[in-house]
Amino acid sequence: MNPNGRRGVELMCTGATSNSSWMKQLTSASRQGRHGRVLHLFFTSLRPGDRGAADTHPAAIPTALRACARLGDASSGRLIHGLVLTRFPSLASDAVAATALLDMYAKCGLVASARRVFDEMPRHDDLVAWNALLAGYARHGLPERALTLAIKMRGQGLRPDLVTWNAVVSGFALAGDDQMAGDLVRAMQDDGFQPDVVTWTSLVSGSVLNFHYDRARALFRRMVAAGNRVLPSSATIASILPAFANVTDVKRGKEVHAYAVVTGVEQNLTVSSALVDMYAKCGLVLKAHRLFDKMAERSSVTWNSMIFGLANYGHCQEAIGLFDRMLCDGARPDHLTFTAVLTACSYCGMVELGEGLYRAMKEEHGIEPRLEHYACMVHLLGRAGKVAEAYDFIRAMPLEPDCFVWGALLGACRSHGNVKLAELAASRLRTVEPANAANCLLFSDALASAGRQDDVVKMKRLAKRRRIKKLDGCSWLESP
Structure with missing residues (x-):
């Protein structure tokens, strides 16, 4: 050809x-x-x-x-x-x-x-083809193979360009190897390429995805301080916002929001969705809702963030109403949408509606239940006092229950005084999550509520023997 x-x-x-x-x-x-x-x-x-x-x-x-x-x-x-x-x-x-x-x-x-x-x-003299393969390795958790390919490329007489360097840097940043990513940025500069907005965004995004929030915020500050040389893009801003949502650092989150307004990217879909998510997770639900209503376009991420935000802060009826609005608008719910709306049903005790939505998830929307949906249903039934039904639901599950499913049952047993099932749930949790002190505490509370103080003492001795340690209470303190 x-x-x-x-x-x-x-x-x-x-x-x-x-x-x-x-x-x-x-x-x-x-x-x-x-x-x-x-x-x-x-x-x-x-x-x-x-x-x-x-x-x-x-x-x-x-x-x-x-x-x-x-x-x-x-x-x-x-x-x-x-x-x-x-x-x-x-x-x-x-x-x-x-x-x-x-x-x-x-x-x-x-x-x-x-x-x-x-x-x-x-x-094999087409740089575009090399970069496409190299980016595939980097994007899907194989940064070492991406780097090997870049070295091989140079050995065959093809000089890596900025796209090549950015792909390799992104691969190590996404893998959480900050040191290697930094070393590659310096090597890129030695090769005659200056970091651009893609480079910086990759570093910020990788730090956030690996929960290195302090590093992500420091990188973003350095980028902004560089002035007109490299300006944050909508992708950069959308990447950094979760670093503030996860530690509820509203002040700095608002500063980034202001920057998005000044630079004219606030209405970008990924930015506005990230802003809604940040404000919702920080508990500023009304602020999130105002932004949500102003959006000309919404993705499933936006809808899910808003429904979760409403549900998690007690606005359960509004969360369910927003789910109905989502369907009326023709938006397609995904598995996270149903996790959010089932959570809302659980918090407000709407068992029949929750059961109906659970059935509709598979029958009408073609979404196979995942473990998080099973945990939501156990939580829904358990909070309503239907502890035996919750256990029957677990027994009928086609998947092996995880710690969240058994934890939901144990919490319900503690609340409703079902010591027999609490003992069974605690036993399963010791198998799937042996080092979690919270499970021992829940079971101890269930025993104490039933007046079985001797068993409470035994549980404490067991926890001590297994060196299960309760984490000290803590809070986030951000430096100015």
Whole structure:
């Protein structure tokens, strides 16, 4: 085909086919970020009787693959790969199509498949292809392999560019290896590249994801202090906000919010969603709700943050009402949405509604229950005093109960004086979470409530023998 250039596919599409309204719709949808629409148009064209549409537009293949990559839709990507092999075999050796295929697999987490596509490419002098594979390794927890690939790239006469360096730095930052990430930034500078906004955002994001909040805040301050040389982007601001939400540092969170307003990115979807999440987690639910209502567009993350915030701070009816509003607006709930709304049902004692939502989650929305949903249901039944039903629910679970499921049952038994089931739950917890002192305390409280002081003493002796230590009380103190 045309492995030497990156415009092989485009050159095939000149002439009458360039005026195809179908191709124009596909390209327009791609540019607008409507990736689901891209795939709908692409696969509709392949129905029996409509074969000609795709055959006259081989350039649609990379466009459709890029849509799969953005959506993380590996299944559709595999179908398109099969289509390339059977109907457009010449595209397999085209630089544009092969790189799009490689990138799709890498972004979907199928790095082994991405590597096979890379190895089958006729030439390995395309920096874009190297960077796509390298970024796949970095993004999916294999930073050492990304670094090895970057070294190999240089050995084959290709000089890493800023994209290469940023991918490797990001890989180690996401893995929580701050020292290696910092060493790579210095090596990047020695190689003639200055850290840009992507570099800084990767460092900040990696620190936050690994709970290194002090480092994340220090990095953000250094970035802002650099002035116009490197300005935080919407992605940087969205990345740093969780560092304030998790320690309820509202003052500094508000300062970042003010910075987002001044720089004009407050209405960016990822930024506004992160702001809603921060204020909701800090307990400023009304502030979060005002921001939520001002948003022109909302993602499932935004809805979930607001529902969780309302539920966790006692506004359970409002949380359930917001869930209904979400459905009316046509937004698609996910597993976190149902965790949030089931939590709200539990806190306000709405057992029948919670049970109905649990059934609807699978039957109407096609979401398989996870352990967090089972824990919510046990909590819901237990808080309502239906401790025996909660235990029956656990026994019927298709998954092995974890510490949260048994902990919810133990807490319900403590509250409602069911010592027999409390003993069983405590026994299971000692197996799955032997070092957690909170479980011993809950069981001791259940025994004390039942007047079994001798057993309370035995529990304390057992905890002492096993060296189970209760954590000291603490609070966050932030330096000015």
